[in-house]
Amino acid sequence: MRTLRVATRRSALALTQTNHVVELLKRVARGVEFELVPIRTRGDEIVDRALSEVGGKGLFVADIEQAIATGQADLAVHSLKDVPFELREGLTIGAVPRREDPRDALVSRAGQMLVELPPGARIGTSSLRRQAAIRRLRPDLRVDTLRGNIDTRLRRLAEGQFDAIVLAVSGLHRLGLDDKITEYLPVHQFVPAVGQGALAVECRADDDEVMRYLAAISDPDTTRAVEAERAFLSRVEGSCQVPIGAYAERVGHQLRLTAFVADPSGTQHIQVEQTGDHPRALGVAVADEVLRQGADAWLKAGQGD
Numbered sequence: 001m002r003t004l005r006v007a008t009r010r011s012a013l014a015l016t017q018t019n020h021v022v023e024l025l026k027r028v029a030r031g032v033e034f035e036l037v038p039i040r041t042r043g044d045e046i047v048d049r050a051l052s053e054v055g056g057k058g059l060f061v062a063d064i065e066q067a068i069a070t071g072q073a074d075l076a077v078h079s080l081k082d083v084p085f086e087l088r089e090g091l092t093i094g095a096v097p098r099r100e101d102p103r104d105a106l107v108s109r110a111g112q113m114l115v116e117l118p119p120g121a122r123i124g125t126s127s128l129r130r131q132a133a134i135r136r137l138r139p140d141l142r143v144d145t146l147r148g149n150i151d152t153r154l155r156r157l158a159e160g161q162f163d164a165i166v167l168a169v170s171g172l173h174r175l176g177l178d179d180k181i182t183e184y185l186p187v188h189q190f191v192p193a194v195g196q197g198a199l200a201v202e203c204r205a206d207d208d209e210v211m212r213y214l215a216a217i218s219d220p221d222t223t224r225a226v227e228a229e230r231a232f233l234s235r236v237e238g239s240c241q242v243p244i245g246a247y248a249e250r251v252g253h254q255l256r257l258t259a260f261v262a263d264p265s266g267t268q269h270i271q272v273e274q275t276g277d278h279p280r281a282l283g284v285a286v287a288d289e290v291l292r293q294g295a296d297a298w299l300k301a302g303q304g305d
């Protein structure tokens with residue numbers, strides 16, 4: 001009986017996500033043993049600068065991909081929003097399990113909602129998308145850079161460096177930190193990052209056994225939704241320097257895609273919502289509409305959250 005090796009980053013979030021997927025896999029791969037292979041990635045080393053400045057979120061993924069490609073590991077679990085469009089040659093996303101809550105959360109020190117924060121209050125986030133969403137609703141607030149893992153961010157809030165911070169509901173939920181959340185920010189105001197709340201399980205494309213187990217834990221609705229979101233992102237080719245988000249969900253038998261793009265300074269934005277049957281065609285149609293409305297002037301190459 002085979003033992004499957006699962007590459008994982010060491011952060012608490014990466015470990016809970018990996019363990020969650022291993023539990024799903026144990027139900028469909030009876031008798032198979034799983035062994036974690038902890039890996040330190042370049043993305044984990046950089047905590048003092050915005051990822052958009054240093055080469056993007058792909059830094060979290062590249063070193064993990066190396067481990068799978070060389071056979072040091074057989075699979076790995078990523079936050080889907082960190083996974084670049086182009087995977088390493090020979091690797092594939094074998095599973096997209098059911099998505100967690102895709103929304104952003106406001107965590108404020110004194111329990112105020114976004115509308116209740118006093119003018120000039122300091123908000124921590126390094127995501128250009130979140131900065132633009134804040135600016136759209138509360139241009140009077142001060143937004144400052146905040147990076148690091150979830151614990152680090154919550155600590156810096158508690159220490160008083162910020163009045164509030166914005167992070168993904170899914171990360172907090174996976175760490176059992178839901179009680180920290182002050183406000184669940186609605187998706188039409190904070191359009192989530194492409195793939196936010198979803199996981200991607202990557203493996204070698206020619207590993208038939210692993211591919212079979214992964215197919216069995218994949219969620220069709222989530223897979224279709226992130227296909228539309230990623231098709232949108234790929235078509236607009238948004239750069240790290242441009243605020244961008246897209247969120248799709250099933251509505252009856254169709255898919256509804258909402259996309260958001262702002263200019264690099266986050267002062268102007270375009271938001272488009274369309275419904276369709278085919279995920280990729282929908283993503284492309286929404287991208288073309290966003291570009292037609294003027295986003296093409298803001299965009300050049302990559303992505304950023």
Ligand SMILES: NCc1[nH]cc(CCC(=O)O)c1CC(=O)O
Nearest residue numbers: 079167168170171196197198305
């Ligand atoms: N930006 C980093 C990142 N990558 C994945 C998550 C967790 C959210 C998810 O599962 O999509 C986070 C933290 C955050 O955005 O607050």
